[in-house]
Amino acid sequence: MDKIKQISNKFIEENTYFLELITELKQSFSSNEVIVPMRHHHDFPNPEVNADSTLLLMPAWNPSKNAGVKIVTVSPENGQFDLPSIQGTYIYFDAVKGSIKAILEAKSLTVIRTAAASALASSYLSREDSSTLLMIGTGALSINLIKAHAAVRPIKNVFIWGRNFNKAVAISEALKNENFTITPIRTIEEKIAEVAIVSCATLSKTPLILGKYLQKGQHIDLVGAYKKDMREADDETISKASIYLDTFQGGLKESGDIVIPLQNETLKKEDIKADLFQLCSNQKSGRNNQKEITVFKSVGHALEDLAAVNYYYNKFINEYNL
Incomplete structure (x- = not known):
């Protein structure tokens, strides 16, 4: 079994070229190949800070190519802890075998793909x-x-x-x-x-x-x-x-x-x-x-995540000759 790649926020931030990423997103939105179910959106109470937090589950599949799911929490009061409001992880799969190809930190992935x-x-x-x-x-x-x-x-x-x-x-x-x-x-x-x-x-x-x-x-x-x-x-x-x-x-x-x-x-x-x-x-x-x-x-939208993960995964593979 291939070793699961760990792709950090630092790698994502240092390997972002917005015109490239925007082109990747444009291709994904135009191709109509990716299947994206409605994301799960669950608000849950957070009485310690007197405000709700939110759990988001965002899956997407490109059949016989790749698949993934992002698991994110949004905690609007995190400023008082000197933390970003968005925390999360992305799990990237081989869509044929079902094996995990990579785990990516989701903070930078989310903000960068959103900006793109x-x-x-x-x-x-x-x-x-x-x-x-x-x-x-x-x-x-x-x-x-x-x-x-x-x-x-x-x-x-x-x-x-x-x-x-x-x-x-x-x-x-x-x-x-x-x-x-x-x-x-x-x-x-x-x-x-x-x-x-x-x-x-x-x-x-x-x-x-x-x-x-x-x-x-x-x-x-x-x-x-x-x-x-x-x-x-x-x-x-x-x-x-x-x-x-x-x-x-x-x-x-x-x-x-x-x-x-x-x-x-x-x-x-x-x-x-x-x-x-x-x-x-x-x-x-x-x-x-x-x-x-x-x-x-x-x-x-989960399509944006999957397109961005494809982009960073390929850069990671090329960077380390994997």
Whole structure:
């Protein structure tokens, strides 16, 4: 029996080239080969911190090729323990034999593939000349979202806001040597109307992106708010924009950014333009004109994990001549 490969967060972080990974995701979304059942989503009480945690099980199979399942916990109060809110593991299988090929740490895998999916959507939905970005949120996703968007668009100026200004300063310092300038800001309102792309990755239960500030031609990337009672954008944002999802399977059910507008009839299901499967296979088009406001809502999908794991597994095998 072959030895199970152990692929660390460090390896994943040091071997990520966003354009390559985005291409891998695009191919997977366009091929229609991967079977992905609805993920298991279980909230469970965590009385010690007076907030629920969440267990996610995300399986996917490419028949006779490979398969895998990600096991993740999301604990929103982990900041008090100086830990990321997302913890987990990915188990990668040989789909023919059923044997385990590798175990990957899921923290970096998750944030990087999520950022790559947002950038893939942006390649269809943001204006090609988009050179300014507002990043809302200072969690583990923020640095990767900024880098991923900059891989597909000519980003020159980035602004970052978080509830903790010092974290925004730290991220700006971490990215000071990139090919763009990055500036921490104290309020969302001071820049939101001026940028081409707004990316938001938070655990907010109240909207941070308000439609009254949005301007024609902007692209809004909603990545956080993974529960039905969480929201990053208000109803006015939804009503002013063309709406796209990563997948209809999860996007219609899991996040308040879509579920609440559907419930209060701000949004109708038939008004949602497309998901990544349709965009990547050219069944549906993305942005129609320079003045359109577009919104992409991501809740994550096991296809993204499997595609990313294929990418890192192959790099690992080549790196160590295995």
